[in-house]
Amino acid sequence: MSTVIDGKALAARMRAEIKERVAAFKAERGREIGLAVVLVGEDSASQVYVRNKIKACEEVGIQSYSYHLPADATQNQVCELVDELAASENVHGILVQLPLPRHIDEREVLRRIPTKKDVDGFCAENVGNLAMNRETIAACTPFGVMKMLEAYGIDPKGKSAVVLGRSNIVGKPMAMLLLNADATVTVCHSKTKNLKEVCASADILVVAIGRARFVTEDMVKEGAVVIDVGMDRDENGRLCGDVDYDAVKEKASYITPVPGGVGPMTITMLLYNTVQTASRG
Ligand code: GUN
Numbered sequence: 001m002s003t004v005i006d007g008k009a010l011a012a013r014m015r016a017e018i019k020e021r022v023a024a025f026k027a028e029r030g031r032e033i034g035l036a037v038v039l040v041g042e043d044s045a046s047q048v049y050v051r052n053k054i055k056a057c058e059e060v061g062i063q064s065y066s067y068h069l070p071a072d073a074t075q076n077q078v079c080e081l082v083d084e085l086a087a088s089e090n091v092h093g094i095l096v097q098l099p100l101p102r103h104i105d106e107r108e109v110l111r112r113i114p115t116k117k118d119v120d121g122f123c124a125e126n127v128g129n130l131a132m133n134r135e136t137i138a139a140c141t142p143f144g145v146m147k148m149l150e151a152y153g154i155d156p157k158g159k160s161a162v163v164l165g166r167s168n169i170v171g172k173p174m175a176m177l178l179l180n181a182d183a184t185v186t187v188c189h190s191k192t193k194n195l196k197e198v199c200a201s202a203d204i205l206v207v208a209i210g211r212a213r214f215v216t217e218d219m220v221k222e223g224a225v226v227i228d229v230g231m232d233r234d235e236n237g238r239l240c241g242d243v244d245y246d247a248v249k250e251k252a253s254y255i256t257p258v259p260g261g262v263g264p265m266t267i268t269m270l271l272y273n274t275v276q277t278a279s280r281g
Pocket of ligand 1: 095096097098099120140141169266
């Protein structure tokens with residue numbers, strides 16, 4: 001039987017601290033902290049994420065500036081908007097919600113976000129700093145996972161950590177953060193052989209592949225820490241994660257639920273990163 005890692009409660013505690021930092025910033029500098037949120041197109045999941053991000057900003061007193069461009073917006077239109085936001089004194093952080101429509105060159109758009117306004121940690125310089133274990137802004141989801149481990153006294157040092165998924169948004173930065181915390185890290189993906197055995201060797205298993213209940217009890221070592229980044233729908237349309245929660249919780253020492261686990265922490269780390277960028281600027 002495992003301890004449930006309560007991301008919702010941790011997020012609430014952290015957001016209360018962030019709210020105080022935002023108020024202190026305003027009192028000291030006489031101005032707001034501003035976050036620009038850019039959504040291109042009509043992807044329904046992205047619309048929900050963006051709405052939740054804007055709501056979270058309001059709750060802690062961060063001024064959000066929301067931009068919604070149509071799905072057929074041109075590369076130039078998106079880049080011009082990012083350039084404008086890059087130059088704006090009121091904007092401390094720029095978030096371009098991914099994925100972008102296929103005809104937009106994501107790399108070029110991200111390249112235009114100045115490193116000092118890159119609250120997502122997606123820019124090359126921030127990714128490079130993370131890879132070199134230097135001070136950086138780290139991607140929100142994996143950064144939130146590290147905060148969860150820390151809050152529950154789980155030190156990755158010397159542990160075998162397996163990351164399932166190699167996306168730029170979660171898997172790769174997750175692997176680097178765990179490596180920087182002295183774990184021995186393996187990254188698995190769709191071409192990995194003996195996936196079950198590799199997962200079952202993990203002391204810490206982080207799953208971010210977007211497949212409902214993919215990780216079954218036989219893929220988890222007794223006493224492992226299991227972090228579920230998934231946000232999926234099962235065959236009945238119910239929200240679930242990438243991990244078969246009910247079975248795996250009997251075997252894991254710690255486990256994150258879906259919902260109420262990693263999700264609330266991702267947005268919290270966006271708020272945290274926005275305050276960090278504003279305080280530095
Ligand atoms: N799409 C999925 N997750 C994220 C995220 O953390 N930031 C942005 N910008 N887009 C995303």
